[in-house]
Amino acid sequence: MTEFEAVIGLEIHIQLQTKSKAFSSDSTEYGALPNTLVSPVSLGHPGTLPKHNAKAVEMATMMGLALNCDITRINQYSRKNYFYADLPKGYQITQFNTPLCTNGFVPIQTKDGVKSKIRLTRIHMEEDTGKSMHDQDLYDTLVDYNRAGTPLIEVVTEPDIKTGDEAYAFVTEIRRLVRYLEICDGNMEEGSLRCDANISVMPKGTSVYGTKVEVKNMNSISNVKRAIDFEIARQINVIESGNKVEGETRGFNGLEGTTFSMRKKEAINDYRYFPEPDLPPIIVTDAYIQNIRSKMPELPAILFDRFTNNYGLNDYDSSVLVDDKMSALYFEQITKHSNNYKAICNWVMVTIRGYLNENALSIEQFSLNPHQIAEIIALIDSGVINHTIANQKLFPALIANPSKHPKELVEELNLATNSDLSFLNEIIDEVLSAFPEKVLEYKSGKQGLLGMFVGEVMKRSKGKADPKITNQLIAEKLAQ
Ligand code: ADP
Numbered sequence: 001m002t003e004f005e006a007v008i009g010l011e012i013h014i015q016l017q018t019k020s021k022a023f024s025s026d027s028t029e030y031g032a033l034p035n036t037l038v039s040p041v042s043l044g045h046p047g048t049l050p051k052h053n054a055k056a057v058e059m060a061t062m063m064g065l066a067l068n069c070d071i072t073r074i075n076q077y078s079r080k081n082y083f084y085a086d087l088p089k090g091y092q093i094t095q096f097n098t099p100l101c102t103n104g105f106v107p108i109q110t111k112d113g114v115k116s117k118i119r120l121t122r123i124h125m126e127e128d129t130g131k132s133m134h135d136q137d138l139y140d141t142l143v144d145y146n147r148a149g150t151p152l153i154e155v156v157t158e159p160d161i162k163t164g165d166e167a168y169a170f171v172t173e174i175r176r177l178v179r180y181l182e183i184c185d186g187n188m189e190e191g192s193l194r195c196d197a198n199i200s201v202m203p204k205g206t207s208v209y210g211t212k213v214e215v216k217n218m219n220s221i222s223n224v225k226r227a228i229d230f231e232i233a234r235q236i237n238v239i240e241s242g243n244k245v246e247g248e249t250r251g252f253n254g255l256e257g258t259t260f261s262m263r264k265k266e267a268i269n270d271y272r273y274f275p276e277p278d279l280p281p282i283i284v285t286d287a288y289i290q291n292i293r294s295k296m297p298e299l300p301a302i303l304f305d306r307f308t309n310n311y312g313l314n315d316y317d318s319s320v321l322v323d324d325k326m327s328a329l330y331f332e333q334i335t336k337h338s339n340n341y342k343a344i345c346n347w348v349m350v351t352i353r354g355y356l357n358e359n360a361l362s363i364e365q366f367s368l369n370p371h372q373i374a375e376i377i378a379l380i381d382s383g384v385i386n387h388t389i390a391n392q393k394l395f396p397a398l399i400a401n402p403s404k405h406p407k408e409l410v411e412e413l414n415l416a417t418n419s420d421l422s423f424l425n426e427i428i429d430e431v432l433s434a435f436p437e438k439v440l441e442y443k444s445g446k447q448g449l450l451g452m453f454v455g456e457v458m459k460r461s462k463g464k465a466d467p468k469i470t471n472q473l474i475a476e477k478l479a480q
């Protein structure tokens with residue numbers, strides 16, 4: 001039986017987080033009352049004039065530089081003419097033959113460690129349409145024009161993606177970068193980042209691409225992967241049952257994990273592109289690019305290198321930390337007060353992240369400063385408190401009293417580890433006499449029981465016994 005391989009290209013629309021729209025001063029606020037953020041410019045009334053939003057161009061340039069692109073020097077906007085209810089102008093202002101960015105690429109790695117380099121066809125700037133709402137009224141479709149004119153960039157890839165996993169890794173990387181650059185919140189549920197997937201299949205080892213299908217409406221990265229996996233299987237099935245894949249646009253049903261036909265692609269649309277006469281070209285100079293470059297934050301790849309090389313973290317820890325910019329920055333602030341990088345990493349990834357998740361907080365809302373976390377680590381490292389007490393008692397106490405020093409709280413709450421021998425011996429004797437059979441089992445060779453004895457001592461000391469010394473003392477006693 002013929003084996004097939006898939007060919008996938010993605011088109012990702014990214015809403016830029018500017019305060020005002022691409023060509024007017026209307027606000028881009030999300031969630032405002034419908035049709036309250038619409039001036040005659042957004043609606044394209046005759047006689048109105050669009051104006052460039054410098055911030056949008058800056059953000060688009062940043063993204064181009066982050067994705068290794070060449071930046072186009074003379075940029076002309078075009079009009080893409082078509083009629084749609086959510087496009088009141090009858091045309092969309094977009095870049096047609098002079099996309100701002102070309103020749104870029106994105107290195108990716110799937111969860112199984114498969115590495116590849118996805119080439120980009122282009123990134124261009126354009127404006128968003130309004131929004132048709134089909135579920136607000138029983139009989140009619142309603143239209144909200146607030147979104148009309150919001151600045152977008154569209155990232156288009158070459159058909160270099162081969163699997164749903166690679167697409168997942170690619171969109172994840174794009175989302176991470178827009179968040180690092182702070183040009184978009186990357187929220188797919190709210191539609192500020194939208195991904196369309198073009199998918200075709202061909203017999204393995206051949207080079208003529210099959211007919212592609214475009215799938216839309218995936219509202220999460222995992223749904224992008226699910227839609228692609230489903231579509232590949234569906235197309236293979238169509239071919240194996242002797243039929244031809246039809247060129248069409250399909251939607252994705254997230255509940256069933258299936259795609260369904262929306263419209264056939266019979267003819268190539270003629271959008272009658274022509275240069276937008278109301279906007280002068282945007283001229284990009286070397287000095288401009290230099291300036292944008294100097295304003296860009298450090299990107300995750302750079303942080304990853306530093307975390308592995310300078311701090312000696314392993315690849316896994318580094319990549320988990322770097323996934324979220326704010327966690328990575330917080331980690332780095334703690335390193336200014338402590339050299340125990342592995343411990344800092346654990347505190348940020350496990351204890352702090354766990355606390356934030358449980359309380360639905362972001363790290364910007366975290367009340368402890370990096371110095372306090374470094375102090376806790378120092379208290380553990382010097383044997384003043386043990387790790388369990390630090391996590392379960394000191395950390396919550398500090399959160400309840402964020403203005404205190406960890407050291408003060410250790411004293412106030414009497415949390416210091418007890419390595420006083422008579423204190424420990426007393427509890428150990430108590431434990432050993434409470435479990436006479438276990439003691440016999442241990443002596444007849446079941447050495448694994450040592451941990452259970454230590455655990456029992458920890459419990460009875462309310463976590464304050466020094467685990468190392470306790471371990472040693474019990475082993476000595478039982479050896480007698
Ligand atoms: P269209 O003219 O339909 O917009 P494009 O050639 O502009 O198509 O490509 C749109 C997207 O589809 C790009 O991401 C491209 O990489 C991808 N693509 C093109 N041909 C194929 C194919 N045969 N299979 C899968 N993806 C494809």
Ligand code: MG
Nearest residue numbers: 011121156198
């Ligand atoms: Mg195209």
